[in-house]
Amino acid sequence: MRATQEALLSEMRSWGYRYVVTPTLESLDVLERGLGSAQRPRLFKLSDGDGSLLALVAERTVPVARLVAGKLRSAPLPLRLCYAGPVLVNQAGGFQRRRESHQLGAELVGAPGPVADAEVIALAMRCLDAAGLRSYQIDVGHAEFFAGLLEGLAVAPEVRLGIRQALAGRDLVALEGILDATPLSSAEHELLRRFPALRGGREILDAASKLVTNGRAARSLEELARVLDLLAAHGVGGTVQVDLGAIRDFDYYTGVIFEGYGPDLGHPLTQGGRYDHLLGRFGRPAPATGFVIHLDLVGEMLEGERGRQHLPALAAAVAWSESGLAPALRLGASLRLFGMRAVVDTQPRSLAAARRWAAGVGSRHLVLVESAERALWVPGGGRSRRLSPQQVVGRLAGGGG
Amino acid sequence: MICLALPTGALLDESLERLARSGVIELGRDEIGRKLMVEKDGLRVVLVRPSDVPAYVDHGAADLGIVGKDSLLEFPGSRYELLDLGFGACSMVVAVPEASALSGPETWPPLLRVATKYPHCTAVQMQGLGQTVEVVRLHGSVELAPLVGLVDAIVDLTASGRTLRANRLRVVWTAFDSSARLVANQASLKTRGSHLLDVVQRLRGEGA
Numbered sequence: 358m359r360a361t362q363e364a365l366l367s368e369m370r371s372w373g374y375r376y377v378v379t380p381t382l383e384s385l386d387v388l389e390r391g392l393g394s395a396q397r398p399r400l401f402k403l404s405d406g407d408g409s410l411l412a413l414v415a416e417r418t419v420p421v422a423r424l425v426a427g428k429l430r431s432a433p434l435p436l437r438l439c440y441a442g443p444v445l446v447n448q449a450g451g452f453q454r455r456r457e458s459h460q461l462g463a464e465l466v467g468a469p470g471p472v473a474d475a476e477v478i479a480l481a482m483r484c485l486d487a488a489g490l491r492s493y494q495i496d497v498g499h500a501e502f503f504a505g506l507l508e509g510l511a512v513a514p515e516v517r518l519g520i521r522q523a524l525a526g527r528d529l530v531a532l533e534g535i536l537d538a539t540p541l542s543s544a545e546h547e548l549l550r551r552f553p554a555l556r557g558g559r560e561i562l563d564a565a566s567k568l569v570t571n572g573r574a575a576r577s578l579e580e581l582a583r584v585l586d587l588l589a590a591h592g593v594g595g596t597v598q599v600d601l602g603a604i605r606d607f608d609y610y611t612g613v614i615f616e617g618y619g620p621d622l623g624h625p626l627t628q629g630g631r632y633d634h635l636l637g638r639f640g641r642p643a644p645a646t647g648f649v650i651h652l653d654l655v656g657e658m659l660e661g662e663r664g665r666q667h668l669p670a671l672a673a674a675v676a677w678s679e680s681g682l683a684p685a686l687r688l689g690a691s692l693r694l695f696g697m698r699a700v701v702d703t704q705p706r707s708l709a710a711a712r713r714w715a716a717g718v719g720s721r722h723l724v725l726v727e728s729a730e731r732a733l734w735v736p737g738g739g740r741s742r743r744l745s746p747q748q749v750v751g752r753l754a755g756g757g758g
Numbered sequence: 759m760i761c762l763a764l765p766t767g768a769l770l771d772e773s774l775e776r777l778a779r780s781g782v783i784e785l786g787r788d789e790i791g792r793k794l795m796v797e798k799d800g801l802r803v804v805l806v807r808p809s810d811v812p813a814y815v816d817h818g819a820a821d822l823g824i825v826g827k828d829s830l831l832e833f834p835g836s837r838y839e840l841l842d843l844g845f846g847a848c849s850m851v852v853a854v855p856e857a858s859a860l861s862g863p864e865t866w867p868p869l870l871r872v873a874t875k876y877p878h879c880t881a882v883q884m885q886g887l888g889q890t891v892e893v894v895r896l897h898g899s900v901e902l903a904p905l906v907g908l909v910d911a912i913v914d915l916t917a918s919g920r921t922l923r924a925n926r927l928r929v930v931w932t933a934f935d936s937s938a939r940l941v942a943n944q945a946s947l948k949t950r951g952s953h954l955l956d957v958v959q960r961l962r963g964e965g966a
Contacts, residue, residue: 496948527838530939553838556951600948618949623818625945 358459358656361488362441365461365650368487372480374439374463379420381443385410390638391419393608401447401456413445417462418647419635425466426639434467434643441652455653462629464647466636471580473646474613474631475587481627481648482593485617488655491662493626494596495617496556497588498603499581500610500630502565503552505574509545520549524604529553544568548601555601559585562599577612584613605630612646619658626654672697673753674720676711681726688726688746695754708733724749759800760946760953763820764790765808765829768917769938772845773824780960812837812941821946821954827936828915832876838947840958841940848917850879852931855904860911861930863887867910873903874913883913883933901925 366376385402386409400412414420417440425436441461448456463480465473478497485493503524507517516539523531529552536550548555548568555561559582566578581599588594605614605628614630629648636643673692677685685701692699700718702711708725712735715723723735726746734749735741744752762783764773771787778784783801790796795804806814811825812833823837826846830839852872854860860867866889873894874880884891896903900912901921915936916922922929940961942954 494949527836527944530839530842553947554951554955556948616948618945620949621818623816623943623945 358652361655361659362459362461362652364487364489365484365652365655366439366441368484369439369461369463369480372437372463372476372483374437374480377421377424377438377440379414379417379424379440379442381414381445382411383414383420385412387423388412388414388419391422391635392416399446399448401445415444415446416649417442417444417460418464418632418649421462421464421647422466422635422645423639425464425643426636426641430641435473436466437463438466439463459652460649461652462647462649464645466645466647467643468646469633469644471583471587471613473644474580475584475591477629477646477648478584478597478613478615479588479591479593481615481617481629481650482596484650485627485655489659489663490619490626490655493617493619493658494598495615495627496598496600496603497581497584497613497615498600498605499577499613500605501577501612502574502581502601505569505571505577506545506548508573509569509571510539510543510549511541512539524552525606527553527604544570545574551602553602553604556598558598561601565601580613609635615648619654619661621661622654622658624651624654626651626658671700671718671720673699673722673724674711674715674718675699675701675724675726676706676714677702677726678705678707678711680728681705681732684729684732684746685724685726688724688732688750691750692753695750697753722753759797759802760821760950760957761802761804761819762957763804763806763811763814763823763825765811765823765825766805767808769808769824769826769846770805773843773938776843776845776961780963782957782960809833815941815943818943818945821943821950822957823941824938825941826915827934827939828876828879830939830941831882831934831936832878834878836944838942838944839939840942841962843938843940843961846917846938847935848915848937849935850876850883850913850933851916851922851929852911852913852933853904853916853922853927853929854911856926856928858904858910863889863931870911871909872911872913873900873909875900876913876915879933880913901927 399415402410402412405411421438421440443457444460445457465477482495519535523535536546562578562582566575569575588597603614609632610630611633612631616625617627619626627648627650631646633644636645675685675689689699689701706714711723711725721737725733730745732744732746732749733741734744764770774785774787783799785803790803790805808825808829811823812829812835814820815823815837816835828850869890869892871892872880873896875896877893877895880893894909900914903909904912947954
């Protein structure tokens with residue numbers, strides 16, 4: 358997993374994103390100012406010495422936003438930042454899901470519009486490529502499309518709220534019930550009814566733009582078309598789909614949003630989008646967009662694609678007996694100088710015990726050091742030979758055996 | 759191949775019948791009951807406990823599931839609720855012994871002791887009423903609990919009310935009505951969208 362994380366961060370760095378470290382423990386007030394109090398049950402909380410409440414971060418965009426509005430206040434915008442670290446989520450009710458997971462993300466703060474949107478989507482896709490994933494798909498949508506549809510619907514505010522809640526809860530049965538009960542029928546009405554199925558290629562945009570009458574929804578479609586063009590210019594257009602029915606946190610996202618899926622995972626691998634209101638809550642209003650990659654899920658998918666990765670084998674297990682400890686330690690140091698992975702035993706052993714030990718630690722070679730002059734070299738699967746420790750180094754470093 | 763999770767128990771017969779009638783898959787009760795997992799016509803069907811259907815769907819082990827609304831409310835998650843299949847109609851109710859002095863919520867004591875198989879639903883509903891409760895979680899024969907003095911009332915699912923009447927219990931409050939729903943995993947709806955929507959269309963066509 359560390360290798361994957363390194364590959365992802367190095368891709369982000371190569372796009373000019375600066376690595377920042379944010380705390381895992383934050384003041385509850387700060388997190389709530391960013392995410393709203395609805396997120397409160399998802400946070401693990403504890404109290405500080407003075408009685409104020411702290412919480413473990415459940416995501417890292419808010420801490421980054423706070424950093425931009427705080428310590429990095431005088432840094433000129435746009436800022437390109439990336440981060441990696443654990444997040445802890447208290448799953449309310451439901452199942453005993455893993456509570457700690459690892460997230461990696463990038464944020465582009467201070468740049469509005471489709472050019473920035475396309476940059477972070479392209480970066481997210483290049484990151485998945487860099488991790489070694491072969492088959493994934495990216496769905497791009499727009500938060501304003503739904504907002505526009507809702508605005509275009511001539512209904513009472515409480516009906517609008519009901520539609521919002523039904524969709525946020527992914528309850529299409531309730532949504533249909535509400536729409537059936539409203540007498541009006543309009544293009545917006547029909548689009549909402551088919552909402553989660555509004556997915557496909559570029560043709561979805563054309564079809565939808567012929568139907569919508571609301572200005573906000575129409576503008577969101579234009580922006581999406583522009584993002585698709587730019588993604589093609591970035592060279593990543595192929596695996597991108599349009600998902601106008603994306604259901605996300607409607608209060609948080611303000612523009613282009615996207616999600617990435619693997620073929621056999623029940624959850625999205627990566628999620629992101631534009632959140633232009635967040636920075637303002639920390640006193641430095643600025644447009645922003647970014648994404649998070651769920652590292653554990655990427656690892657799961659890689660395992661599925663190419664099987665479980667074993668640790669690289671040890672090059673040498675160095676055992677010792679009699680007065681062999683000091684020469685064994687010197688031998689270990691020499692092997693490491695040549696870049697080999699070597700383990701020196703912590704207790705003297707007989708040859709039979711040393712063989713069992715070497716097999717147990719999974720080493721290719723076994724060297725049993727008896728004194729400064731005498732050592733027994735047992736190459737993996739080969740015939741054992743009596744050499745001096747210096748000769749063993751020569752053989753192993755020279756690629757012998 | 760897409761995977762559909764079906765619930766054992768009361769909803770199974772009607773689920774199988776609806777699947778057959780809408781041309782999704784023909785499956786005998788004995789066939790699935792014996793094997794628990796059947797692959798046929800490009801569809802894998804698994805048979806699990808009703809309360810486990812949300813878990814199979816949420817984790818993506820099943821792309822689709824048929825399950826009562828009660829189980830969906832008991833186990834909140836990020837799945838899509840696609841269709842009300844109409845059958846398996848029942849209600850989540852509060853019931854007390856016939857001889858009890860309790861009736862509507864206004865007559866309940868400040869701390870109501872209830873037994874239930876649905877602790878989460880119970881907590882949510884009672885919170886909505888502003889009623890403090892002590893929830894005793896049971897796994898079966900909930901009707902017995904108030905009769906032997908374990909609790910004041912039960913929160914349970916009832917279709918006809920027959921079991922309640924047989925145990926001399928009466929309904930004093932209905933929390934919500936339930937019926938069988940078709941649910942989908944959030945990622946499956948994106949990665950296998952056309953397959954899933956095809957099944958949804960067929961089930962809808964043979965609709966309520």
